[in-house]
Amino acid sequence: MAHTPRVGDPAFALDLPTLGGGRVALTDLRGRPVLVSFLRHAG
């Protein structure tokens, strides 16, 4: 199991399909603060 990123670490990669049918990559959002929120299960 990887460790969780800590404050000051470079963000880990994130590049995933979106629910709307597109794709989102963290690198595409560079230049502004980005909240990356991993959610638990639906419901």
Next chain:
Amino acid sequence: MKVRQRWERWEALGAAAVFVVFDAPELLQRTMFDDIEVASLPFAVAVDRERVSYGAWGLRRARHRDIWLDPNVYRTYWRLLRAGDRLLPGGSDVLQLGGDFLVDARGSIAYARPQERDDRPAVGELLAAAKRAAG
């Protein structure tokens, strides 16, 4: 409406957001997004069915006792039910934990809160972190 107001405060900071989910899109649409048009949302909802990114970001699965012996879980359900919410199907893995991370404009982690149990930071805490990260 509440989400929209909170989002306006978030957007005013010039911040973006990516919400990562792992359940089947059909279930998410019926539960989490209550049949709203996802394409119209002002933030990205990324789907990671295999939970590769959850593992890569170090997010673990809870033990059963972390969830089912946590009084906060029952308080939360009680509060939601009293507010008129309905109980929904639990999704594919109720033990998978999540987490919230704020990445600053340079690509570094400015805030990290991986879950240890079923809890989330307050919106105000995230907004304060985004404000600091926005400089």
